[in-house]
Amino acid sequence: xxxxxxxxxxxxxxxxxxxxxxxxxxxxxxxxxxxxxxxxxxxxxxxxxxxxxxxxxxxxxxxxxxxxxxxxxxxxxxxxxxxxxxxxxxxxxxxxxxxxxxxxxxxxxxxxxxxxxxxxxxxxxxxxxxxxxxxxxxxxxxxxxxxxxxxxxxxxxxxxxxxxxxxxxxxxxxxxxxxxxxxxxxxxxxxxxxxxxxxxxxxxxxxxxxxxxxxxxxxxxxxxxxxxxxxxxxxxxxxxxxxxxxxxxxxxxxxxxxxxxxx
Numbered sequence: 001x002x003x004x005x006x007x008x009x010x011x012x013x014x015x016x017x018x019x020x021x022x023x024x025x026x027x028x029x030x031x032x033x034x035x036x037x038x039x040x041x042x043x044x045x046x047x048x049x050x051x052x053x054x055x056x057x058x059x060x061x062x063x064x065x066x067x068x069x070x071x072x073x074x075x076x077x078x079x080x081x082x083x084x085x086x087x088x089x090x091x092x093x094x095x096x097x098x099x100x101x102x103x104x105x106x107x108x109x110x111x112x113x114x115x116x117x118x119x120x121x122x123x124x125x126x127x128x129x130x131x132x133x134x135x136x137x138x139x140x141x142x143x144x145x146x147x148x149x150x151x152x153x154x155x156x157x158x159x160x161x162x163x164x165x166x167x168x169x170x171x172x173x174x175x176x177x178x179x180x181x182x183x184x185x186x187x188x189x190x191x192x193x194x195x196x197x198x199x200x201x202x203x204x205x206x207x208x209x210x211x212x213x214x215x216x217x218x219x220x221x222x223x224x225x226x227x228x229x230x231x232x233x234x235x236x237x238x239x240x241x242x243x244x245x246x247x248x249x250x251x252x253x254x255x256x257x258x259x260x261x262x263x
Contacts (some may be wrong), residue, residue: 001044001209001212002212003211003212003215005034006044006212006213006215006216006219007215007216007219008030008034009027009030009031009034009044009048009216009220010048010051010215010216010217010218010219010220010223011219011220011223012026012027012030013026013027013045013048013049013051013052013216013220013223013224014048014051014052014055014219014220014221014222014223014224014225014226014227015223015224015226015227016227017049017052017161017162017220017224017227018052018055018056018162018184018187018224018227018228018231019162019227019230019231019243020119020123020160020162020163020166020231020240020243021116021119021160021163021243021246021247021250022112022115022116022119022154022157022158022159022160022161022163022247023052023161024045024154024155024156024157024158025112025115025116025119025157025158025159025160026250027045027048027157028107028108028109028112028157028158029109029112029250029254032109044213044216046194046195047213047216047217048216048217048220049191049194049195050191050195050217051216051217051218051220051221051224052191052220052221052224053187053188053191053192053195054221054224055220055221055222055224055225055228056184056187056188056191056224056228057188058225059184059225059228059229060181060184060185060188063181063185064185064188067080067081067185076137080136080137080139080185083139083141083144083182084144084182084185084186084189085189086141086144086145086148087144087145087147087148087151087186088148088186088189088190088193089145089148090145090148090149090152091148091149091151091152091186091190092152092193093152094149094152094153094155095152095155098155098156109254109255109257109258110254110255110258110259111157111158112157112158112251112254113158113250113251113252113253113254113255113258114158114251114255115156115157115158115159115251116158116247116248116250116251116254117247117248117251117252118158118159119158119159119160119163119164119247120243120244120245120246120247120248120251121244122163122164122167123160123163123167123240123241123243123244123247124240124241124244126167126170126171127167127170127176127238127239127240129171133173133175134172134173134174134175134178135174135175135178136174136178136181136182138173138174139169139172139174139178139182140172142172143168143169143171143172143173143174144182146168146171146172147165147168147169147172147179147182147183147186148186149168150164150165150167150168151164151165151186151190158251160247161183161187161190162180162183162184162187162231163240163243165179165182165183165186166179166180166183166235166240167179169182169183170238175236175238176234176235176236176237176238176239177232177235177236179235180231180232180235184228
């Protein structure tokens with residue numbers, strides 16, 4: 001993998017990790033377009049996720065500090081922490097149950113295309129079914145579990161983690177901004193868990209391609225900071241029509257280019 005390819009993948013990861021368009025789906029399509037594949041790229045994906053994890057931790061550092069400190073002395077922060085942990089339970093069960101059986105999805109632009117179209121439909125329909133007005137403090141356990149289920153389903157490339165979790169939060173009565181904040185806090189736990197499970201692979205690639213990895217991670221970090229701010233502005237409006245249209249377009253192109261007769 002060249003430095004330019006790593007920078008491109010870092011840009012794709014950073015922009016799409018937090019925007020509701022599926023970073024895993026975009027990375028599959030980007031790697032397919034570049035002719036990349038194999039275990040090396042799966043490990044590179046993980047390292048790019050480390051960079052976007054750093055971006056979300058820095059962006060939400062005040063809330064994280066308040067949460068960690070408040071676990072001991074603040075009942076509302078303790079309750080939020082318990083809801084985050086509860087949401088991770090269905091996420092972990094679903095992800096570990098289906099991860100091994102969806103390898104083909106990570107090699108198929110057609111599957112990714114159909115899943116992106118599904119994400120687009122969710123983004124378009126969900127805000128129209130119910131307009132939430134609840135603050136993050138009003139989140140209840142059933143809705144937290146639903147958000148966890150949504151995050152677990154996002155292990156499929158093309159299903160947006162941020163999109164599904166935010167829509168699930170809004171379906172449970174929260175505002176778009178409150179749903180986005182819970183989604184980002186939950187992402188910190190989910191990405192951290194994935195990192196822990198794959199540390200040996202990540203360390204091996206980092207040692208052999210250090211400069212390439214650093215380029216990709218730096219670009220992913222900067223792009224991630226930008227996309228977080230962008231999504232928070234969109235979430236305050238509670239409508240994701242533009243991203244829905246985008247997912248439909250990219251999904252259709254991925255399917256069409258792959259299936260269109262070449263000769």
